[in-house]
Amino acid sequence: MTLRLSTASIYATGTSQINTLQSQIAKTQMQLSTNKRVLTAADDPIASARALEVTQSQSMNTQFGTNRSAARASLSLVDKTLQDVSAQMTDIQSLIVTAGNGGYTQSDREALATELEGRLKDMLGLANTADGTGGYLFSGYKSTTQPFTQTTTGATYQGDQGQRSLQVGSTRKMPISESGSAIFETIKTGNGKFQALQGDANTGSGIVSPGSVVDSSKLTGDNYAINFTKTGTPAVTTYTVVDTSKNPTVNVLEDQPYTAGASITFDGMSLDIKGEPADGDTFSVKPSENQSVFTTITDLIQTLRMPADGSTGKAELANRLAEAGSNMKNALDNVLTVQASVGAREKELDYLDSTGDDLNIQYQSTLEDLTGLDMVKAISLFSQQQTTLQAAQVSFKTMSGLSLFNYIS
Structure with a gap:
């Protein structure tokens, strides 16, 4: 039996084979240029699905890193403000000790009271510190409400007890602010008991x-x-x-x-x-009892301005100064406790950053294993495909050139 191939069949078959080889070499070239083995889900459905999951996890890890940067900026501002607050409280404690000097006259204590009025305004200014984004540090969830307003007896708190939080890890939601009530209002009087x-x-x-x-x-x-x-x-x-x-x-x-x-x-x-x-x-x-530090300072100013005549007056002054000293010590201890908590969170962010960097490396390695390209193998395949395509082109040219008319003179 004799097999006959038409000229159209030869051309169609040859063209199809060359197109297939060109598609294969084009794909290999794309893999080499992107350094990826899996270009579409059809290349490796299982690896592609797994790579999508890993990519999503990597994106979330990157977002957590962004959140940690925002959290660190907010906590740093809180920490710096609390340092200033503790410095003010330490200065006020020194003024209380100075006011107890037995040689001080009423005019001397009046001068201290005037200085304390300035300290009170400074303290209120720190309590009303802005967060740099149009809100206030210590107003709780009411971020756009000014926390404290001065009154004749101290100050009124207008915020709430909330703490704003950010998700800084897959399982960690961290408070990035402090309530002004917890810092300045809930101060125990006396010795704390x-x-x-x-x-x-x-x-x-x-x-x-x-x-x-x-x-x-x-x-x-x-x-x-x-x-x-x-x-x-x-x-x-x-x-x-x-x-x-x-x-x-x-x-x-x-x-x-x-x-x-x-x-x-x-x-x-x-x-x-x-x-x-x-x-x-x-x-x-x-x-x-709980007492605002602003009430303590206001009462102290009034104490310094009251007469301290005779043994009875001096005893009353000493008792009131001792009371103010105890209350200010408790207020400072409370601020230092809050500041320690803020510092602990800042340190935790450093650990979370380190963990996040390690996770990112792990995700990148997993993606490389799933979709990465073996460069040596790909270059070898590309060379082989080039040789095959060139051979196919030469053979097609030869086949398409065969004709009986070439031999008729």
């Missing part, structure tokens, strides 16, 4: 210490009064500690001899009173 205050009607020279907790298991959270009595000739001073929260009231300690500076201990608390309390003088002991 209880506060000891002199009575408004005292006429003696008794000065009470902030006191301390000696046994926290015995704390009751009740209010107490330490009442002084002078009887006999010569006069003997005694005191009675009364639990005024009970109904009827209960004497915790009764008719105890008073010794200046000696410890008065009851219900897990201990304090001392110096000086000479007068008959009928009283001191109160009650649980610590």
Whole structure:
């Protein structure tokens, strides 16, 4: 049987083969130029699907890195502002110590009060620091609301207790702001557990210490009064500690001899009173309360401007200065605690950045394994395809040139 091929068939077959070879070499050339083995999903469906997942994870990791940069900028501003706040509080503590100088006159204390007014405005300015994006650092979720407005008794907080957050990792959402209420408002008075205050009607020279907790298991959270009595000739001073929260009231300690500076201990608390309390003088002991630092400074300014005449006036000044000193110490401790928390978050961002960089390298390596090109193998294949195409072109030319008319003279 004789197989006959038409000229049209020879041309069609040859052209088809050459087109196929040209397509293959064009694909290899594209792989070489992009350094990728998988150009379309059809090249390797499984690797392509997996590469898409890895690419999405890599994009999310990149976004987390951008979020961390924004978080670091915000936390750095918070940290710097809190440093300035703590410096102001330290200066105010120094002014309180200075105000207690026994040689100071009323005009000297008036000068300190004027200086404190400036410090108060500076503190309010720091509390109302802008975040650089049209909002405020310490207003919580109410970012466009000015946090504090000065009043006659201190300042009013107009923000909320929220903390703005950013997603800085696949499983980590980090607060990037602080509530002004937590920094400036919720400051414990006294020693942080209880506060000891002199009575408004005292006429003696008794000065009470902030006191301390000696046994926290015995704390009751009740209010107490330490009442002084002078009887006999010569006069003997005694005191009675009364639990005024009970109904009827209960004497915790009764008719105890008073010794200046000696410890008065009851219900897990201990304090001392110096000086000479007068008959009928009283001191109160009650649980610590939350008080704004701006109220503390405002009260301190008023204290410095009140007369401090005689032993009674000097004792009242000393008691009020001690109270202000304790409150400012608590305020500074609170700011330092918040600042430590901010610093810890900044350090955590460094660790997350390092982890993010490692993840990016891992994702890139995985993508290279899935879609990357073996350059040596691809160049070898490209050379082979070139040789095959050239051979096909030569053979097609030869085949298409065969004709009986070439041999007829």
